[in-house]
Amino acid sequence: MTNAGLDQLAINTIRTLSIDAVQAANSGHPGTPMALAPLVYTLWNRVMRFDPQDPIWPGRDRFVLSNGHASMLLWSVLYLTGTQAVNAEYETLGRPAVTLDDIRRFRQLGSHAPGALAARAGRTLFATWHSRFAPAVEPARQWLTPRRIRSVHINWKEDVRVWHPGQGWIFEPGGLGVFDPGINALSILTRILPLSLSQTQSD
Numbered sequence: 001m002t003n004a005g006l007d008q009l010a011i012n013t014i015r016t017l018s019i020d021a022v023q024a025a026n027s028g029h030p031g032t033p034m035a036l037a038p039l040v041y042t043l044w045n046r047v048m049r050f051d052p053q054d055p056i057w058p059g060r061d062r063f064v065l066s067n068g069h070a071s072m073l074l075w076s077v078l079y080l081t082g083t084q085a086v087n088a089e090y091e092t093l094g095r096p097a098v099t100l101d102d103i104r105r106f107r108q109l110g111s112h113a114p115g116a117l118a119a120r121a122g123r124t125l126f127a128t129w130h131s132r133f134a135p136a137v138e139p140a141r142q143w144l145t146p147r148r149i150r151s152v153h154i155n156w157k158e159d160v161r162v163w164h165p166g167q168g169w170i171f172e173p174g175g176l177g178v179f180d181p182g183i184n185a186l187s188i189l190t191r192i193l194p195l196s197l198s199q200t201q202s203d
């Protein structure tokens with residue numbers, strides 16, 4: 001296999017691990033790992049200085065991922081590089097940070113994902129970008145299921161200027177505008193309504 005072929009195989013492996021885990025968990029977005037796999041592969045393979053066997057080496061480069069949608073991308077790279085686990089006291093534990101079994105149980109009860117641990121304790125650390133996964137949505141759906149619904153009005157109170165400070169571009173022509181609040185509102189509505197939805201007006 002040529003070097004280019006090996007590179008492509010590695011990139012496709014990152015993609016496959018990511019999309020399989022997201023699909024199995026029924027949580028997350030596979031698009032970002034699919035798009036960023038070549039970039040992350042290049043960074044970890046050709047740019048960053050790190051030793052997966054000594055992840056607390058002081059001279060290492062740090063990889064900071066702030067996009068929660070792409071968290072499976074990081075899990076895939078940690079698994080494929082064999083990066084060793086470290087505890088809160090920065091001591092190596094002599095085992096991989098991420099195993100294939102961890103990826104199989106990504107974002108599921110019993111996994112290492114904090115969201116699963118919080119769910120077991122009846123707490124919510126985060127909701128995904130689509131708010132239909134917030135903890136109050138399912139009880140609302142169950143309450144509405146046997147009832148007859150004549151009309152629906154959404155009064156969504158989410159100040160985009162608060163949640164996207166300094167990002168005035170979303171209000172400019174061609175910007176996202178109310179994209180985030182709109183998606184959040186519709187994601188909840190389409191989950192809790194026991195019928196199809198026909199939108200007639202949006203102010």
